[in-house]
Amino acid sequence: MAEYITTNIRNIALMGHGGEGKTTLTEAMLYAAGIIDRQGKVEDGSTVTDFEPEEIKRKCSISAACAPIDWKDKMLNVIDVPGYFDFIGEQVGPLRVVETACIVVSGVTGFNVGAEKAFKNAVKHGVGRMFVINQMDRDHASFDKVTQQLRDRHGSCVVPVLMPIGDGPSFKGVVNVLEKKAYEGAYQKSVEVPMPENMKDKVDKAFDDLVEAAASADEELMEKYFEEGELTYEEIMIGFHKGMKNGDIVPVCACSALTGVGIARMMDLMAKYLPSPAHQGIEHVGFNPRSGEPVVRICKDDEPFSAFVYKTIADPFVGKLSLFRIFSGKLTAQTILYNVNKDKTEKTSGIYILRGKKQVAKQVLHAGDLGALAKLQFTSTGDTLAEYNNPVQYPGLTYQTPCMSKAVYAAKQGEEDKVFSGLNRLMEEDPSITIEKNPDTFETLLSGQGEMHLDVIRNKLAAKFGANAVLQDPKIPYRETIRKVVKVQGRHKKQSGGHGQFGDVWIEFSPILEDGVDFEFVDAVVGGVVPRNFIPSVEKGLRDNIKKGVLAGYPMVGLRAKLYDGSYHPVDSSEMAFKTAARIAYKKGCADAAPVLLEPIMHVDVIVPDEYMGDIMGDMNKRRGRIIGMNQVEGQQKVEAEAPMSEMFKYATDLRSMTQARGSFTMKFERYEEVPANVAQKIIDSAVKDEDDDE
Secondary structure, rough: OOOOOOHHEEEEEHHHHHHOOOOHHHHHHHHHOOOOOOOOOOOOOOOOOOHHHHHHHHHHOOOOOEEEEEOOEEEEEEEEOOOOHHHHHHHHHHHHHHOOOEEEEEEEOOOOOOHHHHHHHHHHHHHEEEEEEOOOOOOOOOOHHHHHHHHHHHHEEEEEEEEEEEEEHHHHHEEEOOOOOEEEHHHHHOEEOOOHHHHHHHHHHHHHHHHHHHHHHOHHHHHHHHHHHHOHHHHHHHHHHHHHHHOOEEEEOOOOOOOOOOOHHHHHHHHHHHOOOOOOOOEEEEEEOOOOEEEEEOOOOOOEEEEEEEEEEEEEOOOEEEEEEEEEOEOOOOOEEEEOOOEEEOOOOOOOEEOOEEEEEEOOOOOOOOOEEEEOOOOOOOOEEEEEEEEOOOOOOOOOOOOEEEEEEEEOOOOHHHHHHHHHHHHHOOOEEEEEOOOOOOOOOOOOEHHHHHHHHHHHHHHHHOEEEEOOOOOOOEEEEOOEEEEEEEEEEEEEOOEEEEEEEEEEEEEOOOOOEEEEEOOOOOOOOHHHHHHHHHHHHHHHOOOOOOOOOOOEEOOOEEEEEEEEEOEOOOHHHHHHHHHEEEEEHHHHOOOOEEEEEEEEEEEOHHHHHHHHEEEEEEEHEEEEHHHHHEOEEEEEEEEEEEHOOOHHHHHHHOOOOOOOEEEEEEEEEEEEEEHHHHHHHHHHHHHHHHH
16 A cells, blocks of 8 residues: 555545445445455445444444545545444544544435534534535435535535436436536446536536635635636635635535445545645644643644544454554654553554554554554553653543443353453443442443443443343432331340340431431430440441331431430340340331332433424423423523433433434432332332342
8 A cells, every 4th residue: 555645645534324325435435446346235244344243233333444545646534433323422533533524415315313413523523524415326316405405504605516417316427516527427437428418507506606615715715706706726726625624615425325426526526625634724732741831733744743542442352453643743663652641651563554444554654644553551542642752642532421321240140350341341442331330239330322332332242252241220229218206115135045135225216307418326325224335336236227228128318316215234235135126126116207218310401402392391291300490502402300210211212212313411310309109119019029039
């Protein structure tokens, strides 16, 4: 493979809704460039970028995968990004290392929620955008209709650059608006033909729109355009490149990844017109970890070396692969790698570029290029690699908060270490998952973006590390408390010949009304009715027993126990006897003190478009939730609500269904509240049944 300098590199992320043909488009580009001799199919599991067993099984992309493509003396570093929302974390890394987000939409279904989210994320990361209208060969495909949709949504910055000759089954070629040239045929057999007469007016109109958009990207060009009414080709290119970078121009291309029509000409546009890493005005801002001072790096070979690790692949056989983008300088086998985040020097066993799962060894990579380093010991996703004497640290990656959790157990007893060490390795590969121990239920919770996401993690765990795990709904950390004040005697007397046992206490149990106080022991004994040396035993007996409540065995909270009377035997009394007396008093007293079940209440913030408000509020009521506030946030409605944790396990899936995946939510613990009597009884019955089953 040839060596490519910075100006000849194009870094492109293919994004959009699941099922719109991003992986097929990547295959078509690889085939058109002659890199593969047969175009694979997602359905057959034979594509370059969907190579993991889970991707082949599910027939969809799960991980972002690279496909570097040599084309017309340029390197097109294409990253095929998953479109399904469970894998939205896979968008984060690629958007930090590309100059252009190529958003793929269908010529039939048009602009949908996946494209909408991809566009917003691209804007947020400040990268250029372009649209590819794919599937133009399908029945009812309409370039004009979809382009108008895009213009209605995003304005006049959306400009057709590659227009179709024919729609649907009659789609046979494309017209390059910038060059006013028509082409027919598929892949590299696409040849120039005379411009169809019926398209000339349409192409002229599109060209005028393009010139106007290019002019509006630069003040000097705008002045000239107003004065003279036209721009030279070179001036259009200046405006086009500037507009691509700042979002004033969003080009639109037509193609069919399945038939190959338009693919080669689209790649021509990418190679010729999309911004390179060396594009004027692109700066990479970090800070010096030693001084805290800002550091700006330009993407040039003669700058000090710095690179950002945007993804990690954990492979039990090959070892860890760290995927990176060079932000400045160049990388050779002699480059000493310093991990700025970990303050460690790294050794690598080789420099590669990845094409799907295939590793291609390289001797040198230039500024702006994407590559992979094998077996780095300390480096993880989001770290910066630099020169020790010229350090710079770039901001890390921020992932969407996980919205669904499952309790994870080893399928076989004794394999716990295998399961949890494997999960930690997978967390390196996918930082959008979290693993934490719940201190209340003692379960280990695996959290991610949805049921499919967590199921994929479980299957990867088995396939990669031979560790079988079981995922279950987490236990609810219910609590119990009392509502009445009671005074009760706990008396323990046992005579079995010889030394006996005797302990006698009177305790007043009362509810603590302040939040956050689980238990309070009050020593109100006077006159030595309970000897001082036995009082700590009474307290310990109570503390040991409040771990199991009297209703369903959940921990007792908000309990004040006042020891105010009792009696003892000079020979038979002991610490154990008074602990037992305290337990008898606790069980008898709390059972008579109007015990109730408490459940965790979550504060939920839901952000949705206005049209879904009715569904969201109705659904929240069904979950025993209550709306506590509403306000506008960035053109959408933010609904603040409170709802029981037990009703929110499947909310991520249900919200996605209700809002066509346009809604999002965050959730955090707020407080405990009493469970309604009818619900409480079911919980108590279930707990009693579980206890009987265990016995």
